[in-house]
Amino acid sequence: MKFCILPFKFLINIMPVKKAQLADRLAERFGVSKKQGAEWLDGFIEEITKVLRTGDKVNITGFGVFKVADRKAREGVNPKTGEKIHIAASKKPRFTPGKVLKEAVK
Secondary structure (H helix, E strand, C coil), X not given: CXXXXXXXXXXXXXXXXXXXHHHHHHHHHHCCCXXXXXXXXXXXXXXXXXXXHCCCCEEECCCEEEEEEEEXXXXXXXXXXXXXXXXXXXXXXXXXXXXXXXXXXX
16 A cells, blocks of 8 residues: 655645634734624624524525525435435535636635
8 A cells, every 4th residue: 555645735735714713813803802892703603693593595696695595305314224215305505616616716
């Protein structure tokens, strides 16, 4: 078996930005405290959540659309026992990226 040793720099590029780091970036960008940056980010997330709970969409032009998708009830299989199970209908949040965001990450 062969192993490939990747440079540490590569690993940094694939690590996700966490919520606290994003809040710190907002604080730095707008010249406010880290605490206030975290409050802004929390407020943004809370407002999107409130709108989605009502079943409406959040459309941020160029960035994307947050919406709720209905998932139909369906039959599934328990992987441990192989037994067929019923999976109830549910609602799931979805995000569709906008044109500007898609082009930015090409």
